[in-house]
Amino acid sequence: MIFDTFTIKSRVRPVPDFPKPGVMFRDITPLYQSPKAMRMVADSLIQRYVEAPITHIGALDARGFLLGAVLAYELNKPLILFRKAGKLPADTLSESYATEYGEAEIQIHADSLEGGERVLLLDDLIATGGTLLAAARLVHRMNAEVVEAAAIIDLPDLGGSQKLQDAGIPVFSLCAFGDND
Template sequence: MMQSTNSILFRSNSLTLSPAVNNSRSIATSLAPPFKASAAKTSSPSATPTLPLISLRNYRSALPSPRCTVSDSETVQVQEMAAEDAQDPRLARIASAIRVIPDFPKPGILFQDITTLLLDTQAFKDTIDLFVERYKDKEISVVAGIEARGFIFGPPIALAIGAKFVPMRKPNKLPGKVISEEYSLEYGTDTMEMHVGAVEAGERALVIDDLIATGGTLGAAIKLLERVGVKVVECACVIALPELKGRERLGDNPLFVLVNAPGA
């Protein structure tokens, strides 16, 4: 996505700032104050509660918290945060374990690096536990992991909830017969593939990746599964970049994320 002024180009696990970005809209690369979780407050019993926003370090500002919204007249748009309790120490540990690297893989990009999360055994366990707690009783038989970081989180979740793990891969990576789904990128298109026979009609699936940006890969995975009669129960990610509006690309498929990455 590109705008003529104050534009921000987004790719994968990163934010790309164009030279035209105004100083007032630029993303700070200096270290932010330590993580703070804001408790939800409502002005009345009928008011819609504000779900917690978990900020990643190395940022100075945070976007508004996503809310679960349901409309009878519009397409259902559902995004949930990890826990109702904003003081859950696991969320703070996960957020503080994710590193933001400026100018990687090229200048102007802020890369959301989960390798530091994987080095922290407690934070990694907390991440898996939060997903397992959510999905263990939802009769999910398929955990579909998106290449490549979905391969990290998907298998332990699948084992814990008694589901099979199905890899969703880029073209020419799977050795057997595949079905394919093309999806659009910022420039051009890409393709996602899944083995024929990996899933069966009537199964219930969880689609998982480390991060949702524009939502293209998650959307392609959903279409692949639905084409063979699989019900997608939910999509799940560790990190979300709300400013890229990937949630909108998922239609009425629900999305669950652990932490929000603040944007510009």
Template sequence: MKTVKDYIRTIPDFPEKGIMFRDVTSVIQDADGLKLAIDEMIKRLDGLDFDVIAGAESRGFVFGMPIAYALHKPFVMVRKAGKLPCETVSKTYDLEYGTATIEMHKDSVKPGQKVVLVDDLIATGGTMQAAAELVEELGGEVVKMLFLIELAGLNGRKLLSKYDVDAVVSYDGK
């Protein structure tokens, strides 16, 4: 029986020499791989009390939406700046080379709601840290951060150490 890891394509030296790129498109382009990935992520939420799934643009949408649908939970989009039409809260965070800003609608998370943040991959943890801060600014509580892939060598868990972080597949390298 295949595992999620069997569906993840590894591309050496992309986007630069020395990087082993873990490609999720090979997972979502295969019906069995996609189903297995979503099912494995859902299993990690079993028994967890939460109200909302929030996903980071764009692959957090790919994995978060089917989880929200399957569990009959609302889905909140965490988007790049300037993409949401209503009043937003925003957070700027550091990237390897520069900064990025993400936003959420001000009414997307209600005070006291328990939120699961979803994305395809955890590397340094910067995006999810910023997303968690937005949820908390709106009065929500992040009860779990769920990823399909973890690049453990980039130490994202360290930045997110105050949260419950889980990943279906973990790679030691970067």
């Protein structure tokens, strides 16, 4: 299937003033409701990483889980989950970060990585980069490496992809939305 940015972008619903006034929320629910668009997204990411030197897929809570499971299955890689605080049942490591709405915290099971692994971080969207940067800090604390941070959507005007790059983390997204999109 040929990748088509228009197909992906046309399936992302803009929701103004959510979750607070002045924020343009990019809802990917319609994308998941389109088998063609979903297959295009999954196939594009699979093709990008099929021969990449990654050992694990790190999926971010919660929408990153949807694609993370598909990629882990198709690439035959272990899936590790970065969850919101209080959601994991065993021993965890935690990392706080700033969002465009306030403060948050993510956790990972302390035994998810042993050291030396090469992790692809995956989320639905890159906004301010806080969640992905926190996940990268957790990966580094576990003596592993982040190969790349990937998402369906980048919102470059919010600066997250630049912050990731400034931290030495390569970034990939399937499409981007600017302030005027």
